[in-house]
Amino acid sequence: MRPVAALNDHEVFDRYPDELIDHDNIDHYRAMAERRLVIRHCQDCGYWIYPHRPICPECLSENLRFEEVSGRGTIFMETRLHQLRDPDASIVEPIVAAAVELEERTGLRYLSRIVNCRIEDIVLDMPVSLTWIEEDGCIWPAFEPAAG
Ligand SMILES: [Zn+2]
Incomplete structure (x- = not known):
């Protein structure tokens, strides 16, 4: 790279x-x-x-x-946001916002989004890995289901 x-x-x-x-x-x-x-x-x-x-x-x-950080963790807590904040935003709702507990230490929780996953498949403690999304020209970290 x-x-x-x-x-x-x-x-x-x-x-x-x-x-x-x-x-x-x-x-x-x-x-x-x-x-x-x-x-x-x-x-x-x-x-x-x-x-x-x-x-x-x-x-x-x-x-x-x-x-x-490694980018590996588990979903500690999540919530789904259904409210459309900006009708011109490129965001497809609902948004899943989560506290991802990173593997580097117990209690190290990073607030981010869960993507590339059907909402009904998301469960607590689910292993996830870091990915990146781009919205309105900004690059943001997000998490997706871990492979395997
Ligand atoms: Zn110290």
């Missing part, structure tokens, strides 16, 4: 104009634009930190680094 040059800060803001991007999460979005899901990882105690924080909640270390 051809490596993508890292976007500068202005390009990240341009790619995600409706997101609240700040010092603590901009590298998350920068990677997302390259279809890489990164989460802060404490270099002192090994704790994976999400939601984004500048300090490890386990050991108070500031020695954190964004690292790519």
Whole structure:
């Protein structure tokens, strides 16, 4: 795969104009634009930190680094959104929003969408894997049923 040059800060803001991007999460979005899901990882105690924080909640270390996660997890919780928010949006409803528990640590739950799956087939604890969707010019992580 051809490596993508890292976007500068202005390009990240341009790619995600409706997101609240700040010092603590901009590298998350920068990677997302390259279809890489990164989460802060404490270099002192090994704790994976999400939601984004500048300090490890386990050991108070500031020695954190964004690292790519495996993209494997299970559905911890999900909800279905049927309300049409924007009639001009390219989103096909209903949307399945889920807290996916990533395999990197128990309780590390990433909020995302479930795609490529019939709604009636979605069950809690279902194994899922990372995929990417593009909506209105923005690239977003999503999860689909794991192969096998
Ligand atoms: Zn730590």
